[in-house]
Amino acid sequence: MKILLTAAATLLFPYIAFGQSFRALNQQVQQGGVLVLRVAPQWQGPQVSIAVFAKHYLPNRYGDVYIGIDKSIVPGKHIATLVEYGRGIRLSWDYEEIEVVDKNLPSRTRRPFVPNKKWERERETIRQAFDGGDYFEKYFNGEFVRPLDRAVIDQNRTIGDESSPFGTNHNGVDLITLDPKTRRHKRPVKAINSGKIALIARNYSTDGNMMIIDHGSGIFSVYMHLSRFLVSKVGQTVKKGDVVAMSGDTGSARTRPSCKNCGPHLHCSVKIRSKDGKSDVYVDPLAFIETMNRIF
Numbered sequence: 102m103k104i105l106l107t108a109a110a111t112l113l114f115p116y117i118a119f120g121q122s123f124r125a126l127n128q129q130v131q132q133g134g135v136l137v138l139r140v141a142p143q144w145q146g147p148q149v150s151i152a153v154f155a156k157h158y159l160p161n162r163y164g165d166v167y168i169g170i171d172k173s174i175v176p177g178k179h180i181a182t183l184v185e186y187g188r189g190i191r192l193s194w195d196y197e198e199i200e201v202v203d204k205n206l207p208s209r210t211r212r213p214f215v216p217n218k219k220w221e222r223e224r225e226t227i228r229q230a231f232d233g234g235d236y237f238e239k240y241f242n243g244e245f246v247r248p249l250d251r252a253v254i255d256q257n258r259t260i261g262d263e264s265s266p267f268g269t270n271h272n273g274v275d276l277i278t279l280d281p282k283t284r285r286h287k288r289p290v291k292a293i294n295s296g297k298i299a300l301i302a303r304n305y306s307t308d309g310n311m312m313i314i315d316h317g318s319g320i321f322s323v324y325m326h327l328s329r330f331l332v333s334k335v336g337q338t339v340k341k342g343d344v345v346a347m348s349g350d351t352g353s354a355r356t357r358p359s360c361k362n363c364g365p366h367l368h369c370s371v372k373i374r375s376k377d378g379k380s381d382v383y384v385d386p387l388a389f390i391e392t393m394n395r396i397f
């Protein structure tokens with residue numbers, strides 16, 4: 102069908118319908134995952150965007166588009182097309198069929214939280230850090246790495262493994278840092294890929310000491326409950342695998358007798374946002390790493 106349409110379009114519109122204009126690097130994507138599309142070089146330009154999920158996504162300067170898939174995107178088949186940014190005019194007859202697969206993301210119950218002034222100020226600072234990201238650049242390269250080195254403690258626990266999964270009301274994963282025998286928990290935290298420090302935040306309400314790294318192209322990694330920062334300033338460049346902090350138990354990870362799930366851990370999130378910010382999605386960081394390493 103697609104070949105026929107392309108052939109018909111080539112006859113009718115020979116100048117705008119030559120061959121493939123873009124492609125999906127993963128045509129099937131789960132909720133909580135990342136969709137990657139690549140615009141062909143001859144189509145790359147300032148006006149080109151991908152239209153899908155009723156939004157427009159600009160490619161980075163290499164023609165790549167990263168889209169976070171959240172629960173608002175209905176499972177099933179979706180059509181992606183190439184359109185002129187801002188006006189929505191279709192630029193080619195090429196299209197890609199994307200399949201979004203339903204994922205039963207676990208749901209975490211939250212204690213009632215009443216926002217206060219400090220919390221609101223913190224959210225504003227975090228928002229500005231994301232706004233300041235370098236959308237068109239791409240700082241990451243090659244494989245993504247996990248933020249913690251894995252080390253087996255006993256048959257039940259491995260440092261770096263997930264203790265609380267990504268899901269509704271939990272926009273990242275919690276990774277084990279605590280050895281219950283020795284009570285040691287401060288572990289080196291690695292940048293999951295190269296990037297620029299976008300935020301160093303101290304003693305935030307629930308996040309504790311938090312760091313955000315801008316990997317470019319709308320992709321950010323977030324690390325929470327840190328005990329110590331090993332980078333000095335925002336804007337600093339880090340390389341994949343660099344130890345950027347030590348894990349800890351700050352913010353809501355502070356051990357409290359009333360809280361069963363508290364205690365030292367590393368919370369790690371990956372956020373993907375479009376240039377216009379209309380798509381602003383936390384994805385499952387471990388699924389993100391797996392997908393990126395599979396398709397590149």
Ligand SMILES: [Zn+2]
Nearest residue numbers: 273274275368
């Ligand atoms: Zn968490």
